[in-house]
Amino acid sequence: MRVAIAGAGAVGRSIAGELLENGHEVLLIDKNPSSISVERVPQAEWLLADACEITSLDEAALQRCDVVIAATGDDKVNLVVSLLAKTEYGVPRVVSRVNNPKNEWLFNEAWGVDVAVSTPRLMSALVEEAVSVGDLVRLLRFSQGDANLVELTLPPDAALVGTRVGDVRWPTDTSLVTIIRGHRVVTPAKDDVLEAGDELLFVAATSREEQLEDLLSVPRGEEAAQAVSRADGEPDEPRD
Numbered sequence: 396m397r398v399a400i401a402g403a404g405a406v407g408r409s410i411a412g413e414l415l416e417n418g419h420e421v422l423l424i425d426k427n428p429s430s431i432s433v434e435r436v437p438q439a440e441w442l443l444a445d446a447c448e449i450t451s452l453d454e455a456a457l458q459r460c461d462v463v464i465a466a467t468g469d470d471k472v473n474l475v476v477s478l479l480a481k482t483e484y485g486v487p488r489v490v491s492r493v494n495n496p497k498n499e500w501l502f503n504e505a506w507g508v509d510v511a512v513s514t515p516r517l518m519s520a521l522v523e524e525a526v527s528v529g530d531l532v533r534l535l536r537f538s539q540g541d542a543n544l545v546e547l548t549l550p551p552d553a554a555l556v557g558t559r560v561g562d563v564r565w566p567t568d569t570s571l572v573t574i575i576r577g578h579r580v581v582t583p584a585k586d587d588v589l590e591a592g593d594e595l596l597f598v599a600a601t602s603r604e605e606q607l608e609d610l611l612s613v614p615r616g617e618e619a620a621q622a623v624s625r626a627d628g629e630p631d632e633p634r635d
Contacts, residue, residue, distance in 0.1 A: 396419045396420070396461045396462065397419070397420040397421075397422070397459055397460050397461050397462075398414055398419055398420065398421050398422070398460060398461065398462045398463070398464060399421075399422045399424060399455055399457060399460045399462075399463045399464070399480075400421060400422065400423050400424065400463075400464045400466055401424050401425075401446035401463070401464070401465050401466060401467055401472070401473070401476045402424075402425060402446075402465070402466040402467035402468070402472075402473075402492075403423040403424070403425035403427075403430040403431065403432070403441070404425075404430060404466075404467070404468060406466050406468075406492065407423060407425070407464075407466040407467075408423070408432070408435055408436050410464060410466060411423055411436050411439050412436055415436070415438045415439060420440075421436075421438075421439040421440065422439065422440040422441075422442060422455060422460075423436065423439050423440070423441050423442070424442045424444055424446045424451070424455055425442075425443065425444075425446075426443065426444060426445040426446070428443060431443050442454065442455055446465075446467075446472070446476045447472055447475045447476060447479070449479065449483065452479060452480075452483070452484065457479075457480060457483075457484040457486060458484045458485065458486075460480075460484070460486050461486070461487055461488065462486065462487070462488045462489070462490065463476065463477070463480040463484075463486045463488075463489050463490070464489075464490045464491075464492075465477050465480075465489070465490070465491040465492060466492045467492070468494055469494070470493065470494050470495055470498045470501075473491045473492055473493075473494075473502075474491070474501060474502070474506050474508075476491075477489045477491045477502075477506055477507040477508045478506050478507040479507075480507060481507030481508075482507060488509050488510075489507050489508055489509050489510075490508075490509065490510045490511075490512060491506075491508045491510070491511055491512070492512055493511050493512065493513035496513055499511060499513050509537075510535070510537060511536065512535075530547065530608070530612075531545050531546070531547045531604055531607060531608035531611070532545065532546045532547065533545050533604070534546055534596075537598075541600055541601050541602075542568075542598050542599065542600055542601070543598070543599060543600075543601060543604070544572075544596065544597070544598055545596070545597050545598075545599050545604060545607070546594060546595065546596050546597075547594075547595050547597075547607075547608065547611050547612070548592065548593070548594050548595075549589060549590070549591055549592065549593045549594075549595060549611060550591065550612065551591040551592070552614045553591070553611060553612060553613065553614065554613045554614060555589050555610070555611060555613075556589055556590065556591045557588060557589065557590075558588065558589050559585065559586055559587065559588055559589075560583050560584065560585055560586070560587045560588075560589065561584075561585025561586065562585075563589075563610075565607075565610070566599075566603045566606045566607050566610065567603065568599065568600035568602070568603050569597050569598070569599040569600065569603050569607055570597060570598045570599070571583050571595060571596075571597055572596045572597060572598055573596050574587070574589075574593050574594070574595055574596075575593070575594035575596070576590065576592075576593050576594075577592075595611065
């Protein structure tokens with residue numbers, strides 16, 4: 396995979412290093428000569444140019460890139476790079492860094508952004524994820540489809556503890572992506588049984604997050620029957 400990164404500061408170089416270790420081709424673009432530090436990421440290609448200018452992006456052959464990452468410290472620059480990458484060069488995947496949380500609403504498909512990464516929001520989410528049990532935590536917002544990557548650690552008294560994944564009537568527009576269980580990463584199958592302390596990761600529509608949290612956090616008791624499909628062969632009640 397070929398990846399172009401606009402912004403060769405500490406963030407851009409760190410991303411480049413990770414991608415290179417995973418076997419990808421990386422091009423770093425920056426207009427500041429002091430940021431061109433080839434010795435820091437020698438395996439990458441480097442281009443001294445303004446990523447907001449069409450001539451620079453032509454020189455970078457952006458049309459050959461599978462992914463463009465706008466990683467500068469200026470939100471205006473990141474939006475322009477994202478828009479040009481998507482509309483002028485048809486880059487399949489555009490990821491953009493959000494520096495100021497107040498600007499996050501702009502980073503959507505109208506500006507060519509497929510995935511917006513807000514560092515303050517991500518740090519806040521990771522703190523919540525580390526300390527929260529029974530609360531749904533939004534880890535990442537996807538610009539397309541109004542969907543989010545969300546996480547919930549299953550509390551010990553949750554009604555779903557001991558329930559097969561295939562027996563749970565998940566809300567519509569939600570998908571259980573993986574289960575983190577101790578040091579293991581479990582790809583969920585219908586016969587897997589949910590355990591207390593499981594860290595469940597979902598891709599879910601924003602409108603379904605509250606419903607999903609209610610389902611996962613309901614304590615053991617009569618409400619448990621509402622979360623699990625009928626075992627006696629009767630048809631399930633229709634979902635919203």
